Amino acid sequence: MKLTIFIVAAAAALLSVAMAAAPPPGQQTATGTDNLNTTTSTVEGPNITSSDAASFIFLPDGRFPPNFTFGGMLDPNLGSHDALSAGMRYAWPMIRDDCGRFVRRVKYCFVNEDNKTALRHTFKEAIKSWRQELGEPSAESGHNLQFKDVGNPYCYANWQNERNPENWQDGTDVDALAVRIERGTGSAYGTLGYQFALESAPGRHYMVLGDDHVGRAAHEIGHVLGLAHEHQRSDRDQYIEFRCNKLKGFSDAKKRAEQAAEFDVDYKLCNYQDFAIKYGFNIATQYTRGLGYLTTHDGADGFDYKSIMIYLSWESADDVRCRLNAEHCPLAKKGETGISAFVPFNERPSSRDVAFVRQFYRWVPQP
Ligand SMILES: [Zn+2]
Numbered sequence: 001m002k003l004t005i006f007i008v009a010a011a012a013a014l015l016s017v018a019m020a021a022a023p024p025p026g027q028q029t030a031t032g033t034d035n036l037n038t039t040t041s042t043v044e045g046p047n048i049t050s051s052d053a054a055s056f057i058f059l060p061d062g063r064f065p066p067n068f069t070f071g072g073m074l075d076p077n078l079g080s081h082d083a084l085s086a087g088m089r090y091a092w093p094m095i096r097d098d099c100g101r102f103v104r105r106v107k108y109c110f111v112n113e114d115n116k117t118a119l120r121h122t123f124k125e126a127i128k129s130w131r132q133e134l135g136e137p138s139a140e141s142g143h144n145l146q147f148k149d150v151g152n153p154y155c156y157a158n159w160q161n162e163r164n165p166e167n168w169q170d171g172t173d174v175d176a177l178a179v180r181i182e183r184g185t186g187s188a189y190g191t192l193g194y195q196f197a198l199e200s201a202p203g204r205h206y207m208v209l210g211d212d213h214v215g216r217a218a219h220e221i222g223h224v225l226g227l228a229h230e231h232q233r234s235d236r237d238q239y240i241e242f243r244c245n246k247l248k249g250f251s252d253a254k255k256r257a258e259q260a261a262e263f264d265v266d267y268k269l270c271n272y273q274d275f276a277i278k279y280g281f282n283i284a285t286q287y288t289r290g291l292g293y294l295t296t297h298d299g300a301d302g303f304d305y306k307s308i309m310i311y312l313s314w315e316s317a318d319d320v321r322c323r324l325n326a327e328h329c330p331l332a333k334k335g336e337t338g339i340s341a342f343v344p345f346n347e348r349p350s351s352r353d354v355a356f357v358r359q360f361y362r363w364v365p366q367p
Contacts, residue, residue, distance in 0.1 A: 081233045081290070081309065082193075084226040084360050089193025091226060091360040094144070102364040103137055103144045106224060108177040108207075109151030109169075112159040115180045116151070119212060123179060126217035129347070133354045138363065145225070145361040150176050155203070168202035177205040177224060185210045188219075193226035215308075215347030222309050222349070227356060230303065230310040231331060231343075232290045239303035239333070241340050242287055244270030246330040248318045253281035283316050287330070305333060305343060306350035313342045 083089040092104045108123070110116035127147045135141035152171035155178040159167065168174060175194075190207035197204055207220050231240055244250060250269065257265040257279045268275040269284060276284035304310070313329040314322045322329040332340035 081228045081230050081307075082226045082356060082360075083228055084193055089195060089226050092145075092194045094364070097146065101137065101144070101366065103146040104361045105146045105148055106177060106221075107148055107150040107173050107175065108179055109149060109155035109172050111155045111178050111180040113154060115159070116154065118181045119179060119209060119217075122209070122212040122214055122217050125214040126221055129214065129218045130221060130349050130354075130357075133349045133351075134357055139365065142358045142363050143361045144363045145357055155179075163203040163206065165202045174200045174202040175205060177207055178203050179207050179209070181212070182208050182210060188216055190220050190223055192223050192228070215345065218347065218349065219308050222353060225357060226360060227307075227309050227353065228290065229286065230305075230307040232286075232288065233303070234289050236289060236303065239305075240343070241332045241334055242270075243330050243332075244284060244287065246318055246322065246328060247281075247283055247287070248316050249281050249283060250318065253279040256280065286311070304350055304352045306346055306352070308346045308349045308353055310343055310346060312345040 084091055092106050094102050094104050097103045097105070110119060110123075130145075134143055134145065137144045137146055150173045152169055154169055155172055155176060156164075156167045157169045159180075163178070175197075177191075188207070188209045191205045195204055205224070207224060209217055209220065230236075231242070236242070245266070253269055253276070254265055257269065257275075260279075262268070262275075262279075269279065269281050270276070271288055273285045273288055276282065276288075311331055313326055313331050315331065317323075317329050319328040326332040326340045326342045329340075329342070331343055333343055335341050
């Protein structure tokens, strides 16, 4: 059985996720970073690639295990702001672990020894913060998410500061998430969810951390699992104030655009990703609204202010007064009295972030 799902390239351009820096060198199947507009387009379901097929568990007659689900087929009215329900990305594939359990395993590796030394602790602690909320994979916890370092011993045999498929380490799974640090950039970025590839495409999943902060690493893990930014939900304006002109770099970008005789500059800088990037206002891509039919939202309970996937109020704030008064911040909660309030720094996954995992990384009973 073959399942092939084609996703229109234009659709991919509309979902933006997490990051501030320019994407690393492009790769055939990679998204670039949190910003998905470089996506190509064809994503295929399981059992189509030679190398990744081994990651899947099939029953002897070729059927999938009980309760096997593809992200795109789940109820689009449930869950958080994610890219899985819309079928743009997938949950990490199911395998059978050493104990014989069906698990969805996020395979990761560090690009080389130095990066492992720098990040091992941070990455493990970030996984732990998810694990503490989720519990171990089991029928009781309701999820089958597992993380495993599959480096042999690292992602690359010879890491040279760029993703080069030629240098991928023999013996390390090609679909492993390549983790590395890029100090001094102040930003983190990575791929969103799991991507199937027509060819083996080593290094197509990656995460780059700007520092060794555990909370930020846990946020990036949310993206790895398939979560998008809560504050980019299409309906976010009902719940939060986004003041684009309070972001660092807005006035400079505005000047540049006006000098280029552009019109409707304020609106375009804050709503059109390509326009913002053209005038060096890349940070806006981390705030622009997604479109509802491409990503899903929380149910009737509304917005999740506690999600680890929302930015705190003073992220990228241009005005120091934001530290004292949320009215001066790029992002703030909409108050019932008309006075806005701070969005705090959520360093741990919320109950809804966890519910997302239980939906897409659902425990599968043993056959
Ligand atoms: Zn993010």
